[in-house]
Amino acid sequence: MVKILHLSDIHMGSGFSHGRVNPETGLNTRLEDFVRTLGVCIDRAIAEPVDLVLFGGDAFPDATPPPFVQQAFASQFCRLVDAEIPTVLLVGNHDQHTQGQGGASLCIYRTLGVPGFVVGDRLETHSIQTRSGAIQVITLPWLTRSTLLTRPETEGRSLAEVNDLLSDRLRVALEGEIRRLNPEIPTVLLAHLMTDTARFGAERFLAAGKSFTVPMALLARPCFDYVALGHVHRHQILCEQPPVVYPGSIERVDFSEELEDKGYMLVDVERGKAELTFCPLAVRPFQTLAVDLTAATDPQTALLAKIQTKLVPDAVVRLTYQIRPEHLDQIDQSTLHQALSAAHTYTIHPELVSQLARPRLPELGAGSAIEPLEALKTYLSYQSGLEDIAADMLTAAQGLLSGDRTLWLNPLDLDQDFTSAELGAGAIAPTSEPAESQLRLL
């Protein structure tokens, strides 16, 4: 039985906008959070101890992280070297660099010859000797079309055709690795990819462009005893036999991960069998507080009450409130900042709900048929500001529809020598203050 700790999508150095500078260290608190959480994973690997650590890719937000971020990452992984725990670092899409082979930020571990460290920047099988016996790890880093296809092969083809072609190439290349496996030894596929059955997490927003999805049929094969994935930030088990698992990211990268549990996997693998446990990590909470103040008589009190009862201390908080423009000055900003000060960091997003932006009237929806005059009546019945002239407007509309000029001419233009009979039923006499009604109409 080989004991494995499988973690993924560290993204160390991202989400700084959700943190603040720690005056004691000069570092962004979100970097400190990520380092602490990674530290908890490494602590567990050493405390067990596990026989092997598998990292599923996306170490940093990009391939050229600043030195202090690289150093924070290295100082955690270097503890595995001291503990003599073999480690495989897979290259994810965020780690790839256009210059040179594979991920520049991770290949340094190979260049330096860090003992026990393997960098997975190509499709390759690694035979690793652990304290509990040998294991085979096939590394499959993030694939781009240029990995397996040449330009003439992709030219003039649609995205779907290119993806099919890429799928075929991957099938053949993976088959080549599988045929060379020793069937007696447990085997893990460690891959950074999007499967066709995965549920999306934040990576939908992180990855630029539409990318390649790998069919589950390529992964869920009996030759693998465990399929360790990276890329999707939401933890999920896609297949039971063999287990195909995204552990998810170890920290929340942004608000799209607000409701997701974060953690890593502990896996006991032997040939034909794997037992797995998801180990949750106590990470910093993210919280969206949404308050609708459009119907509140005292918006300030309603808003503060919501914050005081719901705010999760030390969370990254996003407060959104809907308010009518005329009530905006009733919100005292300094009191609001004071109420939010228990948060780790917070942002405030007031949303002005204008009278004009009210929801569509159900009677006037696209699905219902209604006569123009009835439509106008319905509209006017909802417009409290037009009450005084509603009758005039209806009369004018009647005139427009019937073609009767006398009904829609502005009262100002009308000859004063007329009778109600001439105007027709329901009409009203010209107002003594026509200028005012005109103004209201504008």
Ligand SMILES: [Mn+2]
């Ligand atoms: Mn990724």
